[in-house]
Amino acid sequence: VHENCMNYGGMSWQHALKLLENVPGLQWVFDTANPVFNDDRSKPSPQPKQDPWEFWTHVKKHSVHIHVKDAIWDPAKNDADYTLPGEGNGAVHRILKDALESGYDAGISIEPHLAVVFHDDSKKASDQEIYESYVNYGKALSVLIGRIQDEIKGL
Secondary structure (H helix, E strand, C coil): EEEEECCCHCHHHHHHHHHHHHHCCEEEECCCCCHHHCCCCCCCCCCCCCCHHHHHHHHHHEEEEEECCCEEEEECCCCCCCCCCCCCCCCHHHHHHHHHHCCCCCCEEEEECCCCCEECCCCCCCCHHHHHHHHHHHHHHHHHHHHHHHHHHHH
């Protein structure tokens, strides 16, 4: 599997499809927030950030896992501010609803980035803070998925 991260498949949905079309058996891990802070390298400079919904619509049929992460891009600091699922620009609600309505029944995991970011040594947190961050993120996602399931049922 390949994730739309800071790699070839994460450069744009066009790059992702090229990879999927040329690597037999390759499947996708879709991360909802990665498009929020990655430049769309299919476009000329200055490259805009990617659109999570647009990216999803092109790779969803290849997706076997969804990483739920949400963020808001802050151009002033040239970095993302991470949020609870559904509170950022990762189109988490829309993507999960579409996935579930389409019969998606594979993995969904959380990647909060709230207390710490594994590739950012500047963010420090205690083990307890990290634990609480994951538990709270999981609970927030559970509530969001419950709302989505109710919407799908028409409740």
